Amino acid sequence: MEFGIFTLAQQRDYKQNSAQVIHDTIEQTVLAEQAGFDAAWNAEHHFNNYSLSPSPLMTVAHLAGRTKTIRLGTAVCILPLYHPARILAEIGYADTVSNGRLELGIGSGYQQFEFERFATSLADAGPTFQEYLDVLPMALQERIFEYHGKYLDIPPTSISVRCVQDPMPPIWVTTGNPKVRERAMKEGHNLFVTVLHGGLDAIQGLRDKLQESADAAGTNLDDTKLGFLRCGFATENKAEIESYLDNARFARRLSESLRDRRQQTDDGYLMKEVPLKQEMSFDEMAANLPIGSVNKVIDRMLEEIEVLKPKHIALQTQLGNFDQKTMLKQIELWGSTIIPEIRKALGTSTETKQAVNA
Numbered sequence: 033m034e035f036g037i038f039t040l041a042q043q044r045d046y047k048q049n050s051a052q053v054i055h056d057t058i059e060q061t062v063l064a065e066q067a068g069f070d071a072a073w074n075a076e077h078h079f080n081n082y083s084l085s086p087s088p089l090m091t092v093a094h095l096a097g098r099t100k101t102i103r104l105g106t107a108v109c110i111l112p113l114y115h116p117a118r119i120l121a122e123i124g125y126a127d128t129v130s131n132g133r134l135e136l137g138i139g140s141g142y143q144q145f146e147f148e149r150f151a152t153s154l155a156d157a158g159p160t161f162q163e164y165l166d167v168l169p170m171a172l173q174e175r176i177f178e179y180h181g182k183y184l185d186i187p188p189t190s191i192s193v194r195c196v197q198d199p200m201p202p203i204w205v206t207t208g209n210p211k212v213r214e215r216a217m218k219e220g221h222n223l224f225v226t227v228l229h230g231g232l233d234a235i236q237g238l239r240d241k242l243q244e245s246a247d248a249a250g251t252n253l254d255d256t257k258l259g260f261l262r263c264g265f266a267t268e269n270k271a272e273i274e275s276y277l278d279n280a281r282f283a284r285r286l287s288e289s290l291r292d293r294r295q296q297t298d299d300g301y302l303m304k305e306v307p308l309k310q311e312m313s314f315d316e317m318a319a320n321l322p323i324g325s326v327n328k329v330i331d332r333m334l335e336e337i338e339v340l341k342p343k344h345i346a347l348q349t350q351l352g353n354f355d356q357k358t359m360l361k362q363i364e365l366w367g368s369t370i371i372p373e374i375r376k377a378l379g380t381s382t383e384t385k386q387a388v389n390a
Contacts, residue, residue: 035366036259072105073105105137106135108139109139140212145293159183217245223258283351285305290303
């Protein structure tokens, strides 16, 4: 079982400046490596305080010089917002400077706000993403490639900076489209999934949908590597739990506002935090999520793993304006206690992993 951290790089208010937010995410990644996490994932969003992470590949390139072993992931590169030649070259560069540690998460995007400012169409995002799925394996594996589609038109081209990983970095697909999910399974890509703040019933529902996609694709679901994005926090300090849940709710409120195109702002930048029409209480969130004492978090994580059967769990460690020092201690706690106990229970301790890889 692999574990990663996931950072949104959010700015909840003007008490935080952008430099502080970015340096906090870097600090979390450096500590996550020291704590024994397998990966660090960085989001991509633009033009507002929901996420101050405009270029996950640039972040990977920087973190490559600050770390040595942790895998560095994009979660996700919003492919329809890129020029294909540009992103293909940057993928090769990021994998090179990280010495082959790039995990390439990709998606089609969902925020109209972003697409408008890139002068592109959200309506075309899905089919554009499908063409990128055609192009990526060719471009990253072949010396010379060309592609002529409706949205992407690439003459014979060579990407000069080749990926270190052979044949290419692992590709993680994030999608709510069953057909895209089926394609990802057929082509051997990994899937990044979430149930947001849902509980075990939601996780079972997700597993059922994934099984349906695998059946439609004619593949074995257990052959697809699943990454599970999850909120989780281990403490018996009620104030810390409430703060973490408050910031998780903040992230959800902004995300849903952007998805539904009802975002509001007083100054053109900082988004208003508008409650959702149907919103969980903190008690309901805490009941659904692995939150509470260390033993409660471990037990709940094991229950969720049993249902979903992921091979990677990405813990959300940067939400809103949650206190940085408290989160750094949390990362250390997961590394020193929670992750080893989960792996021990699953029979995948660090020693076992090393023996398997030897």
